[in-house]
Amino acid sequence: MAILYNEKTKVFTLQTKNSAYQMKVAEHGVLLHTYYGQKIGDGDLSYLIMRADRGFSGNPYEAEKDRTFSLDCLPLEYPCFGIGDYRTDCIQVIHEDGSNSIDFRYKSHELHKGKYSLKGLPSMYWEEGEGETLIIRLEDKTTGVEIKLYYGVLYEKDIITRAAEVINSGRKNIILNRALSLCLDFTNDRLDMVHFYGKHAMEREFERTPLHHGRQSIGSVRGTSSHQHNPFVILCKKETTEDYGDCYGISFLYSGSFLAEAEVDQIDQTRFVMGIQPDTFTWKLGEGERLLLPEAALIYSHEGFTGLTHRYHDAIREHVVRGEWKHKKRPVLINNWEATYFDFDGDKLLAIATDAKELGIEMLVLDDGWFGKRDNDLSGLGDWYVNEKKLKGSLKELSQKVHDMGLKFGLWFEPEMVSEDSSLYRAHPDWAIKIPGRNPNRSRSQLVLDFSRDEVYQAVKDMVFQILDEVELEYIKWDMNRSITNLYSAALPAERQGELSHRYVLNLYRFLEELTARYPHILLEGCSGGGGRFDAGMLYYAPQIWCSDDTDAIERLKIQYGTSFGYPIGTVGSHVSASPNHQTGRRTPWETRGTVAMAGSFGYELDLNKLTAEEKELIRGQVKEYNSYYGLIHEGDYYRLTSPYEDTRVTAWQFVSKDKKEGLFCAVATGLQANPSPLTVKLKGLIPEAIYEVEGKEYAGEMLMLGGILLPASSEEYQACRYPIRLKKETLQ
Known part of the structure; x- marks a missing residue:
C-alpha cells in the first residue's frame, strides 16, 4: 500500500519508493502536516511539533484553556484566512454578510486504487490500476462549505500529486478571492528557493535565494505562466548540490497567472503555497456549485538536483505528455520565420523545401503571414482564411507540393489573438478583452480575444478546424504573442469579472483537448513568443514547446540549462539559426549552433537558399548525427556537468x-x-x-x-x- 491510514493515531502516510508525506488529524479536527522527505515508516511524527503558549498567537475557541494549541504556529495541510493563522494562506472567502473567515476541519476521507481525474484541467495520469488516490474532505461547519483535497501517489516514480475542489454545500453564495492548490509546511528546515525568472527572449534563468523571515513570492499576473517566472519551483537545504542533498520540486500544471509564495514565520518554520494568482482572481460559488483547482506534482530527492531532474523528466515524459507523439520520433524541421519573416510567396517556400529535402530535413513549417491581410504584424489576426494571392495558390496545393517532395508540412496559428485591422474585429469588437470606455493596451499591435466566451471560442475553432480538415498537416505551432491586460469580459456580470482569467484558461484547454482528439496525428508545438507559456499544463496537450524566441546558441546555454531542471529535453523546441544571430548579432560556429540545438527537438530557422555548399554539407551531417542520437536525447537521462552561471570557461x-x-x-x-x-x-x-x-x-x-x-x-x-x-x-x- 502506498497510502496508509492509522485509525488509532489518525495519521495518513503517503509513501513512494524514496519519499514519504505525512498528515495527522489532530484535536478539534485540525489537519496537520507533519512530514515530507526521505522515506520512513508510518509512525506518528507529530511529536516533532513544538507547542507553546506564544504571545499574540491566539487559540481556537474549542481549545478552551489550552493556550499551546494555536493555528498561528502549527504546520497545517490547508491553511485558511481569518481564523487565527496570520501566515500566508490557501483560501480566502467573502460571505454574503461580508465576513471573510473560513475554518476547514476534517470531515471524512476516501482511499481508491488508481488516479483521480480533473475534468477540464491537465493532470498527471497513469495506467488503470496503477497508483492510489486519497481524498480528504474538510468542512466549515458554520457555513457548510467544503473542500476536497486530492492526493495521487505513484510509488515507483516518486510522484505525489495535489489538487483541490471547493464545494459550496451551504445555502448562501460565497465569493472566493483566493483559492490555492497546495501548502507545504516545514517545521525545522531553513531552506533555499530555486526559481526560474526571465524576460522575452531570455527565459527560465536559474536563481537560488535563501528564504528569509517574511513572505517571498514569484508569479504571474499576465494571463499566462509568463516569460518572467516559471510555475516550477525547487525548495532545498542549504547544503544541497547537483548530486547531494534534499530538495523538493513543485511543478504547477497550469498555464495561466499563478502565485508561488514562501514565508518563514516567527518561530523559523517555512510555509510554501502555490496556486492560481489571487490578484487577478475571484470566483462566485452559488449553492451546490463547485470549483476544481489545478494540480501540482511534487517530487522529493535526496540525491540533489540531478535526482530531482531525472524523476521529473521521467514523470513528464510518461505521465503528462500524451498521444501519438509521446514517444514517436519527431521530424527535423525547417521553419521559414527567420528566413523570410513576412516576405515570402509560394515559390520562395518551395525553394526552401527543395533544399530542405536534399539536406535530409523532414518537414517544412510555414510561420506567420499566410492568412488574411497579413504582410506585417499590424493586421490580419483573427481572419483565418488563406491568402491565396500571396501563396500563388491554395494552401492545400502548397501542402500537396511539399508532400510530393517527400516532406511533411506544418503551419503556424495564433488563435487567441485579433488585430484591430481585421474582418473579425470589425464584426465583433466586443470579442476582444478590453474595458468599455477605455482605450485598450496594445502589444505587438494586437488584442486578445475573450476565450472565456463560448461563442468566441466556437467561432475561432470553426475557422481553424476548417483549414485542418482541408489541408494535409503533420504539425501545428500554436503561438500567443502578448500578455493579457485590461481584464474585462462583455459577457460576464460585474460580480463575475474576476473569473475571466481562469475561464480563459479553461476554454484554452478545452480547445486544445478537442484539437488533439480530432487530429491525433498532428504534432502540436506550444509557443508564446517562445517560452512565455512553458509549463507542465501545456505539455499535457503539446509534447514540445518553442523554448525561446532567442536562437543565439550562447544565450540558449542558460535558457536550456534552467529549463532542464523541471522539463525533459525532448519538450524543448531548439533550432539552428543564422550567424550573425538575428536577436543578438553574435557570431558562433556551425558546430556550436548544432551542438546546442541538439539538446532539444531539433530543427533549423534560416534561409537554406543563402547557404554555401560547405554549410549545406554541415547541415546534412548534423541532421544525420541528430537522428542517430534521437533516442538517447529524448529518452535518456540528462546531466548538467557545469553551470553557465558559475564556470566562465x-x-x-x-x-x-x-x-x-x-x-x-x-x-x-x-x-x-x-x-x-x-x-x-x-x-x-x-x-x-x-x-x-x-x-x-x-x-x-x-x-x-x-x-x-x-x-x-x-x-x-x-x-x-x-x-x-x-x-x-x-x-x-
Missing part, C-alpha cells in the same frame, strides 16, 4: 541511456584564455567498472567520472565538441 552537459550502454558528451567553450590552464570535465551516470570508448580511446567508467575528460584548447571563440560514449562489447555480461 565551459558549459557542458551529457546524455546517458537508461541501460548506460551509450552516452553523448557536449561542451561549449564560453571563455578564451591566453596560455590556457588545462580544463577537465567529469562525466556522470556511467558504470564505474565498465570500459567505454570515447574518441577512439578506452576508459573505465570510474576514470571518466572521477578523473574526467581533458578538453582541447579552444582555437576560436565559442568552440564546441560532441563526444559519443559507447560501452565496449567485451564488457557486457
